[in-house]
Amino acid sequence: MLNKNKKVALTGGFAVGEAINQINPDVMAVYPITPQTPIVEYFSKKVVDGKADTEIIQVESEHSAMSACIGASAAGARTMTASASQGIMYMMEVLPVASAMRLPIVMAVANRAISGPINIHCDHSDAMAMRDTGWIQIFSENAQEAYDNTLIVMKLAEKVLLPATVNLDGFILSHSVENLEILADGKIYDFIGEYQASQQLLDFKNPKTFGPVALPDSYFEFRKQIYDAMEKVRDEFNKVTKDFGKISGREYQKIETYKIDEAETVIVAIGSTCGTIKSVVDKMRAQGKRVGLLKIRLFRPFPYIEVKKVLEKIKRVVVMDRNLAFGTQQILAGEIQKSLEREVESVVYGLGGRDIYEKDIERIFLGKEIGDKGQFFLM
């Protein structure tokens, strides 16, 4: 029992495991996959030590992990799981069922490249593959954010009745030790509250059929409800993060800007690379270069209006995607272009865990090695 806030040194994976421990969900589905495994290992240890009284289901696959989560959440349990990469691809079939049933399941994703070829290191291909399945998606820059985001989306998911993922870069965050502050248990309890499902499968007085066949006369309406719920996240996110600010002193926005005042060039990025970019911005600003960063924290729903407001007057925008789309523009670049209604420069970097250094980011800021079509592959 943690009575007051505490500074700790944890890996990002353990930080998420600690957040799950403090949430103390009713049910957690557990299946190993690198680099997510430390999350479920950390949490499982907490359960066997009696620190959480969660029922753990040790499933035999990710497809079953998400299927069991759907069953548990429909039955009225606060339900969580964690996965990555092939795990996300394997459970892909059931991800849209979770959102269609309006189940506030929270899943941590330690972002990893997808096969093939097989690669266990970081990129955002897994998260991007599930971006249109009706899940709220939030990204983390560091262990503190991974911890905070887990708490934030738990509350957010239950408010709007949509499932949510907390994304943290595989290995870079999941396996690196950082200092962070964890909150007192009581604060978390007050923040997320006791869970009471609005529609419960285990209501025997009013038995309900979950997951019926919807023909052309009703299917469209069901899908529209998911759309509407996702739109609701735009306002609810602000309320939830405001409440979170009160208990933590850390108030988050959907996006974060870094030194964009009078910037001529702004890089848009997601995840841990934002920390590296901030360091480059500091150095280049000291040299009088007018550069800045826009970090996207909330990816689904995508904060178009907020992005537009920030980038509208910026002369040069470069978007860094840590995933590769084929036969179309890059995913984050496309979202930024949509926000601005004008072309932006697009860079693909860091696939399969390829390191990105400050010198690389500096080159991007300076516009070096940008190819004919504005596409930049970091070699």
Added chain:
Amino acid sequence: MKEKNKKITVSGTCAGCPIGIIAKTVLESIDNPIVVANATGCMEVTTTIYPNTSWKVPYIHSVFANAGATISGVETAYKALLKKNKIKEKKPVKFVAFGGDGGTYDIGLQSLSGALEREHDFLYVCYDNGAYMNTGNQRSGATPWGASTETTPIGKESIGKDVKRKDLMSIVAGHHIKYCATANVAFLDDFKRKVKKAFLTKGPSFILVFSPCPNQWKFVSHKTIEVGKLATKTNFWPLYEIIDGEYKINFIPKSKVKIEEFLKIQGRFSHIFKRKDKDKLIKDIQNKVNQDWERVRDLEETRVRV
């Protein structure tokens, strides 16, 4: 049973389809509150077309492959919520998953296996109509040798499905669960008794129930029970239980009926009777049936625990 006490009313199936009887028999075998998980398939599509539902008990369908995992989640949530005094229902709740042969022998096998291994307290009922009937009769791991289906059609080079069906009972028994049994909708009392026994078993239990399909096996719809009875009387579908690993045969035909009698009333086997080598083919099928039956009989007689 009075109308208001009914747990299910099925009206959307094809004529002569026994799926409604199977669901009703399972649900009404006990008085406890019951939760159903269902794999995609004939039972699911015929009972849950929005905004209607045949189910008057809590029911969840998610996808094709995950009935076992879905019921695992529901049952685990029940345990978790019971611990926290969040379950209003006083009577112990029972959990049942239904899947067809496609959703059980094939795409849902892993999910079922995991749920059995984890020892969730539930009953899995597989209604076996021997092919993917919901999508229009494509072969499954349960389709018997020699049956013609849309994906194992008869032709110059083909006599229908040319490999034998999976022995699902042995696969399930390999999980060493306390209770599993075969059943047949044409032997309803036996089926009811087995469902009750399964529900009283703590931990996972499994029933594989024979479910003749008039449409795709191609027999007239009032002959469902006749076809079912012949399946068991010919030893094509023996009725047995595996209790704590021990086989127990529940029905031994008084006079042995030849497999030909079962085959010839179904259109899916009619091509066999038109062939020059029909005598040999029927003999082969008879031999296969005999072998399977002898294996079960030997396991019972020797009391070997599987």
